[in-house]
Amino acid sequence: MSSTNKTISLLEPDFIKSLESLNLISRKIFKGLLKGERRSQKKGVSIEFADYRDYVQGDDLRCLDWNIFGRLDRLLLKLFQEEEDLNIFFLIDNSLSMDFGTPSKFFYAKQVAAALGYIALNNLDRVGVYTFSSQLEEIFPLSRGKQSSWKLFDSLEQASISKETNIYESFRHFALRNKHRGLVVVLSDFMDPQGLENAFKFFSPRKYDLFLVQILSQEEVDPSLVGDIRLMDAEWEQHTDLSISDELLQKYQFVLKGFLEHLRLFCHKRDISYIFSTNQIPLEELILNYLRQFGLLR
Numbered sequence: 001m002s003s004t005n006k007t008i009s010l011l012e013p014d015f016i017k018s019l020e021s022l023n024l025i026s027r028k029i030f031k032g033l034l035k036g037e038r039r040s041q042k043k044g045v046s047i048e049f050a051d052y053r054d055y056v057q058g059d060d061l062r063c064l065d066w067n068i069f070g071r072l073d074r075l076l077l078k079l080f081q082e083e084e085d086l087n088i089f090f091l092i093d094n095s096l097s098m099d100f101g102t103p104s105k106f107f108y109a110k111q112v113a114a115a116l117g118y119i120a121l122n123n124l125d126r127v128g129v130y131t132f133s134s135q136l137e138e139i140f141p142l143s144r145g146k147q148s149s150w151k152l153f154d155s156l157e158q159a160s161i162s163k164e165t166n167i168y169e170s171f172r173h174f175a176l177r178n179k180h181r182g183l184v185v186v187l188s189d190f191m192d193p194q195g196l197e198n199a200f201k202f203f204s205p206r207k208y209d210l211f212l213v214q215i216l217s218q219e220e221v222d223p224s225l226v227g228d229i230r231l232m233d234a235e236w237e238q239h240t241d242l243s244i245s246d247e248l249l250q251k252y253q254f255v256l257k258g259f260l261e262h263l264r265l266f267c268h269k270r271d272i273s274y275i276f277s278t279n280q281i282p283l284e285e286l287i288l289n290y291l292r293q294f295g296l297l298r
Contacts, residue, residue, distance in 0.1 A: 034239035087182030091217040101217025109187035132170035133162035175202035
């Protein structure tokens, strides 16, 4: 199968074209390697003014402020705040619980990562992609440039479901292996029986700008179960026999809302960006509307 066919299975060609005018935005400024390149590719050398200093021999004459020279007879050099390229990491949950729904939560997460990764590569940011379950796996090493999009799509297409969730160990390994600052986008249902709080301590706010995208299936949000059933935990292979009633479904909704609200408040208190989506929200709507309104894209 060609790379083009693999791309279409994740993102439609017309949708890809609609992404080319967008940028990923980090709330924090990180030290990059190519100062000024991100902004200069669209605005020439027009970068944000910061301050002045006295001219010394050898400085770029194009940066002299001739208006001030005319008024004050002083040679002052304009200094600029350079916008730097950005490291963007995608951490995609590929545990067994993500293999649920139509489309599966895992496939939907890969689509989101493909779209956002393409936007970043198109704007000369560096992109790296990992999957995580009981362990962390790098599937796309830090790369830059639009030409890397095909490899990104191929890597995401080939990524598959793995084992049970261990967010704590996965995040710990990421922090140990990765020495780069940057924006980290985590795509997961965040269903880990061991809890989440301790896992996020590995993401130092001085090093990472963290953005969580929680994805649940519509069946999980609004189950349509009736009668006597046996539920099987996909990861831990434990089963529970239940007799579904309206009262039980109401209790389920109460617990689910509590789970979602707990994660939202946890993120809010720690200055972590958080957004919730189901697998039934059209990808175009999530990317072009919700994430733009939220401020991750512009």
